[in-house]
Structure formats: C-alpha cells, structure tokens
Amino acid sequence: MTGWIEPVTLAGEHVVLEPVERRHEAGLARAAADGALWQLWYTSVPPPEHVGEYVRAALAAGVPYLGICLGGQMLVRALDHQVYSAGVREIGFNALHPTLEAAEDHLMSVFSDGDVVFHWHEDTFDLPEDATLLATGDLVRTQAFRYGEAAWGTQFHLEVDRAEIDLWLKTAGDEGVRAWGSTREELEAQTDRFIDGHEDRARELFRRFWGVVRGGG
Numbered sequence: 001m002t003g004w005i006e007p008v009t010l011a012g013e014h015v016v017l018e019p020v021e022r023r024h025e026a027g028l029a030r031a032a033a034d035g036a037l038w039q040l041w042y043t044s045v046p047p048p049e050h051v052g053e054y055v056r057a058a059l060a061a062g063v064p065y066l067g068i069c070l071g072g073q074m075l076v077r078a079l080d081h082q083v084y085s086a087g088v089r090e091i092g093f094n095a096l097h098p099t100l101e102a103a104e105d106h107l108m109s110v111f112s113d114g115d116v117v118f119h120w121h122e123d124t125f126d127l128p129e130d131a132t133l134l135a136t137g138d139l140v141r142t143q144a145f146r147y148g149e150a151a152w153g154t155q156f157h158l159e160v161d162r163a164e165i166d167l168w169l170k171t172a173g174d175e176g177v178r179a180w181g182s183t184r185e186e187l188e189a190q191t192d193r194f195i196d197g198h199e200d201r202a203r204e205l206f207r208r209f210w211g212v213v214r215g216g217g
Contacts, residue, residue: 051074055075059078080128088122088139091177102135111201118160150212161202
C-alpha cells in the first residue's frame with residue numbers, strides 16, 4: 001500500500017462508521033455541545049481530575065501517545081510541569097522551525113524549516129526534563145517535543161483540515177475571531193494559501209504514527 005489510507009465506510013446492524021464530511025457538521029456540533037464526555041455511558045474518556053493518571057498509565061505501559069495542542073499540554077501536566085499563559089494569542093498559520101533533533105525523529109522529520117502549521121491557543125509550557133525539543137516557533141517557543149521513544153506533544157493543530165477550520169471559524173463567529181486579533185477573512189485567505197501542504201504533511205505524520213501504534217515503526 002502506498003500513500004494514505006483510503007477512506008472506508010463500516011456498516012453494522014446498529015452503527016455506521018464513515019469519514020467525516022461537511023454534512024456531519026450539525027451532528028458533530030450537537031455531540032460536542034454536551035461537554036462532559038466522561039459522563040456518557042458510551043465513552044471511555046477520563047474525567048478531568050484523572051487525565052494525568054490516564055496519561056501516566058499510558059506512558060508507563062509504553063502505549064504510543066500523540067498529544068495535539070491541549071493533548072500536548074496534558075502530556076506536560078502528566079510529567080508534573082505547569083501550563084501557563086504564553087502572553088500572546090497565537091492564531092492562524094505560522095512558521096515552524098524544527099530542531100536538529102527533529103531531522104532524526106520518526107514523526108517530526110516531515111517538517112522543514114519554515115513550513116507553516118495552524119495555531120489557535122494562548123498557553124505554553126516549559127520543556128519537561130528528559131524530553132527532546134523538536135520544533136520552535138516565532139511567537140511561542142516550544143512547539144513540539146518527544147518524551148521517551150513513543151510519546152509526542154505539539155502546541156500546533158496538525159489535525160485540522162479545511163472543513164475543521166471552517167467549523168471553528170463559524171463556531172467562534174466574527175467577533176470571537178477578532179477577539180483573538182485576526183479576522184475570518186484573513187484566516188480564510190491563509191487557509192486557501194497553506195492548507196494543501198499542511199494536510200499533506202499531517203497525513204504523512206499520522207501514517208508514520210499509525211506505524212508506531214502497529215509496532216512496525
């Protein structure tokens with residue numbers, strides 16, 4: 001098999017699993033509106049007070065971990081470090097600067113200096129002890145790191161595609177985006193310019209992570 005995994009639809013007697021499309025937007029919004037996912041009988045999401053324990057258990061068991069933005073911050077907290085205000089709101093596509101160590105990293109070697117990634121955050125953290133810094137940014141320094149051999153954290157959103165960004169902009173509204181120091185039109189223009197390369201690199205990174213999960217590297 002070459003390239004990324006082909007989209008598939010899995011149909012059972014009561015459930016259909018299919019790739020997310022724009023027509024799912026309303027349903028996803030309703031699902032996310034609950035907020036307390038750990039209280040729903042059909043999820044295995046830990047409550048907030050147990051997230052650190054959940055992550056530490058995964059690390060101890062050698063379970064591959066890829067924490068994106070808040071997920072990266074959860075990894076930092078699980079390693080007994082604080083997450084704090086960055087003093088700046090980072091939003092939109094910004095340049096990433098991989099470190100020398102990133103060139104040898106199984107995941108982050110997909111990035112070259114100056115590649116842009118999508119941000120929407122206002123917090124940061126210091127690099128945990130025994131962690132390897134893999135990328136820095138111009139506004140917020142710590143952008144990606146690895147802990148051990150199979151745990152990664154990023155401050156940027158490598159998981160978003162055009163549909164996801166459109167949903168976030170719609171959810172935030174024009175006033176919400178302006179409160180972050182940008183405009184909907186500016187972010188849409190950035191998306192038009194950068195999203196194709198952003199999605200290509202993300203697909204390759206996720207393909208590599210899937211190889212780690214499968215145990216094949």
